[in-house]
Amino acid sequence: MxxxxxxxxxxxxxxxxxxxxxxxxxxxxxxxxxxxxxxxxxxxxxxxxxTEAEWFAAVSFLTAVGQTCTERRQEFILLSDVLGLSMLVTDQNHPAAPGCTESTVFGPFHVPDAPRFELGADIGGGAAGEPCWVQARVRGPGGEPVPHAEIDVWQADAEGFYDVQRAELGHAQARGVLRADADGAFRFWTVLAEAYPIPTDGPVGRLLEATGRHPWRPAHLHFMIAAPGYERLITHVFRRGDRYLDSDAVFGVRPSLVADWIRREPGVAPDGTRRDAPYWTLDFDFVLNPAVAPAPARPEEIPE
Amino acid sequence: MxxxxxxxxxxxxxxxxxxxxxxxxxxxxxxxxxxxxxxxxxxxxxxxxxTEAEWFAAVSFLTAVGQTCTERRQEFILLSDVLGLSMLVTDQNHPAAPGCTESTVFGPFHVPDAPRFELGADIGGGAAGEPCWVQARVRGPGGEPVPHAEIDVWQADAEGFYDVQRAELGHAQARGVLRADADGAFRFWTVLAEAYPIPTDGPVGRLLEATGRHPWRPAHLHFMIAAPGYERLITHVFRRGDRYLDSDAVFGVRPSLVADWIRREPGVAPDGTRRDAPYWTLDFDFVLNPAVAPAPARPEEIPE
Structure with a gap:
């Protein structure tokens, strides 16, 4: 054992x-x-x-972490994230399969039942930020298209906030659910992801300060991709060149997840629309890991 | 290191x-x-x-522990207690000195600024339980009296509740502060301590259930004793014969802290008062550990 x-x-x-x-x-x-x-x-x-004083400080800290949690904020996940525990658990439950897209942390900002969008729609919902066109394909390890995958995407806006962090906001912004087409392709407009600090106004922020660490995460888009016959993929796509790629506060960066986000001058965008202002494009291929049948329970896993 | x-x-x-x-x-x-x-x-x-599911269960559990804490309830201390961490920290910070009374857990039910009583007073305050006369002495390791020690005492009532667990109660019960006399002696009336379960209506109770453990603590009186020149003593006195002495839910029992609590028939009590009903007596000597000058800071303890 x-x-x-x-x-x-x-x-x-x-x-x-x-x-x-x-x-x-x-x-x-x-x-x-x-x-x-x-x-x-x-x-x-x-x-x-x-010491007893240190023990009591730990009790007080953990109590504060619990009491900072609300329906819209999960400070214990944030604590797990900054201690690298979330990434370790992610990594050991989703070891990189050859040729497949790596997983990374889920983070505390996913929302179940986000609004659904048609392919090509703008999921920004009025979020602040420069426009960004994302086009991507979902494939299997042999290059075969994975049709009709369900794509859950979420991100922070140009000011570094997710919609759920804006108490005054009554609707979703920069998050949505799409369904890939029969060729495994999907596409949408959103806003450009920017680097942002994780919330520092709670006990986890005080811990970062006490350990001399910055709270920044490099710019990224969150993806959760599910398709029958494949392992569900929870990952990010990061922006190459971000200054925090080597010091992500939650240890989520994997080199294979860093991609070129390209700034485009005004003109006709890939979806045929005319853009009067500069915009960005991201093109990325996701490769899913085929699901394996669950392993038989080890004897010690069978409850007595 | x-x-x-x-x-x-x-x-x-x-x-x-x-x-x-x-x-x-x-x-x-x-x-x-x-x-x-x-x-x-x-x-x-x-x-x-x-696994990720286990990680999330742990996050949810710790969040619930934090959110169970109130001004009158400290569920994280309770969690530390049932995991034996509190007793380990107590023990390693107060190693048993030869001939001195051993320390045990502080527990979550101490209240600062409890009411002060004269020696011989009844600190019960109407708490349910059979009357109990406690007489004790505070000494140093050479047997010398420790004069005028400050004695903080608290306990559960016959129904197993501390006063702070009774939301409807507006005053202290079965807790108080006394000052020992010049010979180091102190005495008071209270109610007989009984075994009781720690609170099981929160996440720690669910943890005990999941690990097949009972929530009971053997009957005990809490003492915190402070006197100049001696290390502050935080301990219990347990009742010999209690069925939970070998399985205290918080691992607090030390054999040297188990004492005879004697049932007495009606008659004249040790303080000269006449008792019309049976009562109990406890007689105990506390031996304090002389304080040592603080050790010089180790180099690595000096902040840079």
Missing amino acids: TAASPAGADPHPITGEVLARLASTPDARMRELMTALVRHLHAFAHETRL | TAASPAGADPHPITGEVLARLASTPDARMRELMTALVRHLHAFAHETRL
Whole structure:
């Protein structure tokens, strides 16, 4: 059992008492998780000789993180993100398959049931920012088109805010759901994604400050792409040249996800419309990983 | 640096990215704590192959813990208590000194500025329970009296509730502050402490249930004792014979803290008053640990 690997060479005697108490946890996976959690939590406190004042500061911090959460804000996901835990969990559950698009963090700003759009529509909804035309294809690893994939896209506006961060806004902006065509292609207008700081007005912002870290994320578009027979893909496309590509506050950048976003002069856009102002284009291919049948449960995963 | 000890033999590559980012944390102790935290948090997720669903369940659980906290309830302390973390932190910050009374958990039910009482008073304040006379002495390790120590005492009533858990109650019950006399002695009436379950109507209760654990604490009186020249003592006195002494939900029992609480027939009590109903007595000696001058800061504790 991997949970039994030592978290420290010389555990505190109380750790053994707690582990013994957990041994009767009915569900084997719950037992494995709680055992590993207690081992590491205790080893952390023991190795660092955590003081009572530090313990209380941690209790107060975690309480504040919970109390900062609302229907529109998830500060614990943000905490997980800035500690790199979200990216680690994403990565180990979606190891890069050869030739397939890599996954990255989901983030706290997705909204279920976003408005649906026809292909070629403008999902901006009045969001601030320069216009941007996105055209993309969804393929399988052999290059075969993946028809009719469902595409969920969301992003921040030019001021660095997602619509859900604007309390005064009564409608969606710069987010939407589209369905790719029979060739796996989809396209839409939106606004240009810009680098933005994650919310710093809560406890996670104070943690970043205390650790001397900036809160910035490089400009990106979020995508969640689902199609029968393929693993669901949750990823971003980043803008090449962004100054924060090497220091993303949430560790989400993968080189394969960085693409050229090209600035275009006024004229006829790829969808045949005439643009009187400069606009941007992004062209990207997503490659989905075929779904595998679920592996049979390991014996220790079957609840007793 | 103890924080550098390996938390797992084969860390995930993302762990290294996060640790590198933390290397510029200005305060050395903060850097040590965050480094150890990230190592253990990542090793936990990596060793257990934490799934995205499990990660989200953990985020939801911690959010609920934070949102269960109010001015009168601290669910994160309760979580720390049932995971044995509170007792570990207590223990390593107050290692048992030879001949001195051991420390145990503070718990979430202490209230600052509890009412003050004269020696011999009844601190029960109308709390439900059989009467109990407590007499005790505060001494140093050589047996010398510790005069005029300040004694903070608090406990649950016969129904298992602390006063702060009774929303309808407008005043303190079964808690108070006394000052020992010149010989280090103190005495008071209260109600008999009984075993009680920790609050199970929140997320911590659900965690106990999922791990097959009961929520009970053996009967105890809380004491916080402070006197100049001695280390502040935070401890309990437990009732010998309690059925939960071997399975305290918060791991707080130390054999040296278990004492005989004796049931007495009606008659003249130790304070000379006549009792028409049975009552209990507890007699206990507390031995304080002399305070040592603060150790000089280690170099790595001095902020840069």
